Amino acid sequence: xxxxxxxxxxxxxxxxxxxxxxxxxxxxxxxxxxxxxxxxxxxxxxxxxxxxxxxxxxxxxxxxxxxxxxxxxxxxxxxxxxxxxxxxxxxxxxxxxxxxxxxxxxxxxxxxxxxxxxxxxxxxxxxxxxxxxxxxxxxxxxxxxxxxxxxxxxxxxxxxxxxxxxxxxxxxxxxxxxxxxxxxxxxxxxxxxxxxxxxxxxxxxxxxxxxxxxxxxxxxxxxxxxxxxxxxxxxxxxxxxxxxxxxxxxxxxxxxxxxxxxxxxxxxxxxxxxxxxxxxxxxxxxxxxxxxxxxxxxxxxxxxxxxxxxxxxxxxxxxxxxxxxxxxx
Numbered sequence: 001x002x003x004x005x006x007x008x009x010x011x012x013x014x015x016x017x018x019x020x021x022x023x024x025x026x027x028x029x030x031x032x033x034x035x036x037x038x039x040x041x042x043x044x045x046x047x048x049x050x051x052x053x054x055x056x057x058x059x060x061x062x063x064x065x066x067x068x069x070x071x072x073x074x075x076x077x078x079x080x081x082x083x084x085x086x087x088x089x090x091x092x093x094x095x096x097x098x099x100x101x102x103x104x105x106x107x108x109x110x111x112x113x114x115x116x117x118x119x120x121x122x123x124x125x126x127x128x129x130x131x132x133x134x135x136x137x138x139x140x141x142x143x144x145x146x147x148x149x150x151x152x153x154x155x156x157x158x159x160x161x162x163x164x165x166x167x168x169x170x171x172x173x174x175x176x177x178x179x180x181x182x183x184x185x186x187x188x189x190x191x192x193x194x195x196x197x198x199x200x201x202x203x204x205x206x207x208x209x210x211x212x213x214x215x216x217x218x219x220x221x222x223x224x225x226x227x228x229x230x231x232x233x234x235x236x237x238x239x240x241x242x243x244x245x246x247x248x249x250x251x252x253x254x255x256x257x258x259x260x261x262x263x264x265x266x267x268x269x270x271x272x273x274x275x276x277x278x279x280x281x282x283x284x285x286x287x288x289x290x291x292x293x294x295x296x297x298x299x300x301x302x303x304x305x306x307x308x309x310x311x312x313x314x315x316x317x318x319x320x321x322x323x324x325x326x327x328x329x
Contacts, residue, residue: 005168006075006103007031011067011090013039014279015052016107017081019141022053023174024079025062033067040064052279056145068097077103077168079135080119083280084110084190087119091126100127105154105165106134109189109282113289116230118186131161134182135169136189137240138248140255144173153241155179155186177240184227184236191226192246193257193283194290195219198306198321199250200261205318214325215302216250222300226290229298257283261306265317270310284310301328 005028010021013034021032034040043049043064047057072078072094082090087108094100104127106119124132137152144150154169154176156162162178170176179185198215223246227237236242249255260281263273274281287307294304305324314320 010079012081037066184232188242196249196257197261200258201265204262204265
């Protein structure tokens with residue numbers, strides 16, 4: 001184990017946090033933090049996170065423990081893998097714990113709806129001394145947990161930090177590209193889930209590849225429209241953190257956004273579908289924000305249709321989807 005670079009602490013024992021702990025423990029001391037000591041004890045006993053990563057055996061070298069069981073030091077790398085709505089609370093907890101300086105790598109998706117503030121903006125405002133980066137891209141956690149390779153983007157304004165993180169985090173399964181567009185990468189990660197929900201709706205309605213191809217094509221166009229409106233660099237929009245992640249999320253049967261859309265189109269209510277998925281569906285959360293962007297007369301008919309189906313009682317979802325797709329030119 002390499003300990004000179006400090007320990008790696010993953011906050012959040014969901015499927016993505018657990019998968020990252022599994023990847024990074026090959027070369028480093030890794031601690032996986034939960035909010036429930038009993039959950040930590042159960043995972044330590046059986047070496048399986050049965051709630052979020054069933055069937056995958058975790059190495060005994062991963063130390064699962066309740067949050068703040070050990071002190072976070074300046075040289076430690078903290079991977080933040082919790083729902084984005086809890087980010088501000090976490091940052092304020094850091095202050096209460098006397099944590100001002102460390103490396104923080106965000107892997108959460110989502111923005112603050114009323115302001116479009118990203119995770120990076122929130123954390124760096126509250127904790128100005130941290131060294132911050134975001135990790136995102138076409139990385140379905142189940143595939144990585146099963147030993148299949150992927151490539152992601154690490155974004156940071158701190159170039160030296162990018163090289164440092166590549167050195168300590170990159171391994172035989174997960175490789176990285178670099179970016180300095182933190183906000184763009186975080187916005188892309190938040191927005192792409194909406195299109196995947198649309199693909200899931202097509203699944204639930206019994207459509208196949210013809211309609212799926214249309215949804216991905218038109219969805220990518222509208223994704224680009226919103227991203228450009230928000231001032232995101234085109235390199236991010238059409239890179240692996242943008243288009244790459246969008247396509248992967250749309251195609252994967254393990255995508256929670258796609259699963260949610262399928263359940264919704266099959267007749268479940270929004271709340272029933274969210275309960276069935278059992279994890280945060282960032283596309284639903286982002287839809288609230290997109291509703292506000294519609295006031296700027298952006299040309300996003302497909303995304304607006306998906307948003308209506310999520311939040312309104314549409315009597316004929318199938319016809320609503322077909323009419324929308326046929327009306328786009």
